[in-house]
Amino acid sequence: MTRIDAKFAELKAAGKKAFVSYVMAGDPDYQTSLDIVRGLPSAGVDIIELGLPFTDPMADGPTIQLAGQRALDGGMTLQKTLDLAREFRKGDTTTPIVLMGYYNPIYSRGVDKFLVDAKDAGIDGLIVVDLPPEEDAELCIPAQAAGLNFIRLATPTTDDKRLPRVMQNTSGFVYYVSITGITGAAEAEAADVAPEVARIQKAGGLPVIVGFGVNTPDKARSIASVADGTVVGSAIVSRIAAGDSVPDVLAFVKTLSDGAHSA
Template sequence: MTRIDAKFAELNAQGKKAFVSYVMAGDPDFDSSLELVKGLPGAGVDVIELGLPFTDPMADGPTIQLAGQRALEAGMTLDRTLELATEFRKADNTTPIVLMGYYNPIYSRGVETFLSQAKAAGIDGLIVVDLPPEEDDELCIPAQAAGLNFVRLATPTTDDKRLPRVLQNTSGFVYYVSITGITGAAEAEATDVGPEVARIKAATDLPVIVGFGINTPAKSQAIASVADGAVVGSAIVSQIGAGKPVGEVLDFVKSLADGAHAA
């Protein structure tokens, strides 16, 4: 059982919904990013999605793109991202970390080497946006063999014919993308999301967490009420991009987490 599996089992036993936060590793710099990530569990975050900076983030809107650019300009690399996770693990051995990014940096490192390093750093799962199920032998299967969950994205365009393929080797949880398009592009609506979550849950025992388009505590609560939890990324990252102090960002995160936990 991974930390992700254990966390969802714990939440389920408590009758609670999950709050998942996304932050870009190294944004705006290593030390500030580490301080923020260390503060996330105390702000109510159940699972941390840690963005791996990349030069061509095709699924991300301007907010996340700019975060990646800030991180890269501050010297963030794959090695530094894993170092950040390692530092976090020195004080927290229970909060799950899902590394979210693109395949190129992993491929360049070599899958076997990367998986070994990620496991050693305390990474629990991967979301790799540009690897479809047809490429599961590339990373998904080796990752799960190494003890890492491989979290798959389902979207409004994932129809009943496609869904079983998407779910086939998914583990940890299913990330339902509430809108078509890039991150931060539109707002999620619970009335649209609810039936889609129910459709996915009918096909899997995994928790279904909804992300994209959630930017307020009320929205976090509304979305979590029709799913197993909510993910917020762009709204948090925009606070960092605006130069807000870490404490203020964490206060905002807590308000979002409180919303999801109230569902």
């Protein structure tokens, strides 16, 4: 059982929905990013999504694109991202970390080396948005053999014919992208999300976490009420971009987690 599996079991036993937060590793700089990540569990975050900076983030809107660019400009690398996770693990051995990004940096490092290093750094799962199920042998299956969950995205365009293929080697949870488009582009609506979540849950039996378009405590509550939890990224990253202090960022995150947990 991974930390992700254990967390969902714990939440289910408590009758709670999950709150997942996304931050870009190294934004606005390594130390500030580490301070924010360290504070997320106390702000009510159940699972941390740690963005891996990349030069061509095709699924991300301007907010997260710019965060990645700030991190890269500050010298952030895959190695430093793993270093950040390792530093976090010195004080927290239970909160799951999902590394979210693109395949190129992993491929450049070498899959076998990356998986050993990621596991050693305390990473629990991967979301690699540009590796479809047809490429499972590339990273998904080796990752699961190494003890890492491989989390797949499902979208409003994932029809009943495609869904079984998407679910085939997915583990941990399914990330449902609530809108068509890029991160931060529109708001998710619970009435639209609910039937899709039920369809995905039935197909795979895994928890379904809804992201993209969740940006307020009320929205976090409404989306979590029809899913197994919700994830917020761009709204948090926007606060970091605006220069909010670490305590202010974490206070905002707490309002979001309170919303999700009240669903």
